[in-house]
Amino acid sequence: MTALPDPTFLDDVAAFFHTLQDTITSGLESIEKDHAAQSGSMAAQFEEDSWNSSESSIISGGGGRTRIIQNGSLFEKGGVNVSDVVGTFPSDFASTMPGNSPHFRASGISLVIHPFHPLVPTVHANFRFIARLSAPEKGAALESLWFGGGADLTPYYLFEEDAKHFHSTWRDACQRHSNVADYAEMKEHCDRYFYLKHREESRGIGGIFYDYRQENPQALFEFTKDAGGSFLESYEPIVRRRMHEDYSREQKEFQLWRRGRYVEFNLIYDRGTLFGLKTGGRIESILMSLPMHVMWKYDYRPEPGSPEARLIDVLKRPVDW
Numbered sequence: 166m167t168a169l170p171d172p173t174f175l176d177d178v179a180a181f182f183h184t185l186q187d188t189i190t191s192g193l194e195s196i197e198k199d200h201a202a203q204s205g206s207m208a209a210q211f212e213e214d215s216w217n218s219s220e221s222s223i224i225s226g227g228g229g230r231t232r233i234i235q236n237g238s239l240f241e242k243g244g245v246n247v248s249d250v251v252g253t254f255p256s257d258f259a260s261t262m263p264g265n266s267p268h269f270r271a272s273g274i275s276l277v278i279h280p281f282h283p284l285v286p287t288v289h290a291n292f293r294f295i296a297r298l299s300a301p302e303k304g305a306a307l308e309s310l311w312f313g314g315g316a317d318l319t320p321y322y323l324f325e326e327d328a329k330h331f332h333s334t335w336r337d338a339c340q341r342h343s344n345v346a347d348y349a350e351m352k353e354h355c356d357r358y359f360y361l362k363h364r365e366e367s368r369g370i371g372g373i374f375y376d377y378r379q380e381n382p383q384a385l386f387e388f389t390k391d392a393g394g395s396f397l398e399s400y401e402p403i404v405r406r407r408m409h410e411d412y413s414r415e416q417k418e419f420q421l422w423r424r425g426r427y428v429e430f431n432l433i434y435d436r437g438t439l440f441g442l443k444t445g446g447r448i449e450s451i452l453m454s455l456p457m458h459v460m461w462k463y464d465y466r467p468e469p470g471s472p473e474a475r476l477i478d479v480l481k482r483p484v485d486w
Contacts, residue, residue: 169307170382176303178294178386179249179272183230185292185393186247186274190232192397193240193278200408201238209237211245216447223445224252225301227270231450235457239285239408243278244453248446251301258443263377264297264309271295271444273314274393275437277454278400283321283420284407287369287427288400289454290316291437292393312385313376315351316396317359318403319369319427321420323476327403328370332486334399335373335392342388344381351375356483361430366480368430372399376436419473421460428459 190211201208212235217228229248234240249272259267273293280287292314298305318331332352339348355374360367373392378385431438431454441451467473 169310172298172304172307174382174386175270175272175294175296175307175310178389181386181390181393182247182249182272182274182292186230186232186245188394189274189276189396190245192401193234193243193245196401196404196408197234197237197239199405203409204238206238209234209240214449216450218250218252223255224250226251226303229447229450231447231453233453237281239280239282239404241279241281242457243276244450245274245276246450246453247274248272248450251298251303252444253301255443262295262297263311263379266297266299266308268298268301268305269295270298270303270305271440275454276396279424279456280404280408282408282410283412283416284324284410285404286318286320286327287424287456288316288318290314290393290396292389293437309379310382311377311379312382312389313378314389314392315355315372315374316392316399317355317369317372317374318400319423320476321423322416322472323370323479324407327406328484328486330402331370331372331399334395338388338392338395339373341391342384345378345384346375346388346392348373352485359430361426361434363433364426364429366426366477367483368426368480370479370486371483418460419467421458422462422465423476424456424459425461428455431455 194210198208211232214231218224218226227250231246234243251270254267254269275291277289294312296307297309336348339346351373355371358374438451467477
């Protein structure tokens with residue numbers, strides 16, 4: 166493993182996550198504004214809610230910026246959050262991660278966007294680091310450091326060109342950093358991670374996912390910067406291609422039913438959600454990933470041969486896009 170960098174390296178990474186939040190929220194607001202202008206409705210904007218460590222007994226320093234968009238012309242609910250905190254893990258939770266010191270610094274960006282339009286997919290992305298420190302202070306010496314993150318797409322109706330575009334964007338980002346990023350490995354990791362065991366199906370059509378990556382921190386940071394910067398490229402063309410298409414009441418209802426799977430995954434399996442809850446994180450920020458409206462039907466089964474059934478088939482058997 167490469168030698169650990171100076172603690173100021175973490176300041177640079179955290180600063181990047183804050184800048185990336187500005188870039189992504191600005192890009193999403195531009196899409197929302199264009200949709201509203203063409204549909205004759207009001208555009209929503211991201212509202213910022215800043216918070217600090219005083220809200221947690223485990224986090225002793227730092228804070229974050231939660232940015233939420235709700236009830237938009239296109240975006241029904243979405244959040245793009247950044248945080249940079251230090252604290253001390255509970256002993257039982259500390260044992261589940263690499264390293265020995267209970268003291269940590271964690272910083273990252275996490276986003277989930279739930280469009281109102283059922284032909285526009287939900288999207289999720291996050292990029293982060295966690296460092297074990299000699300003391301719960303930002304300038305303390307590093308004892309271990311790892312990066313994680315990724316992005317995945319959750320469509321309600323499957324369009325092959327959209328799936329190929331999303332995956333090709335992340336494939337290209339990985340190829341630019343082949344010394345630390347293997348697309349095939351990260352895609353497989355994503356398919357394996359975003360899987361609902363109790364449903365025997367994937368949450369969506371995947372993307373890339375990596376976690377606990379400790380080798381060559383500088384190279385991993387360069388990849389994380391490139392991957393984070395690729396988010397709008399991966400998602401915006403899909404949104405603009407679908408956001409003005411007509412849809413039916415039945416399609417909207419199917420979207421609400423599929424959102425139930427999203428909720429199930431986030432509350433049962435998602436590591437980011439569990440990390441936030443275990444470390445006494447801010448509950449509104451942690452659960453911003455949940456959709457505003459959702460539906461569960463008893464034993465619902467799509468009509469065989471329908472577009473809805475085709476989506477389910479792909480979710481049960483991941484495709485190499």
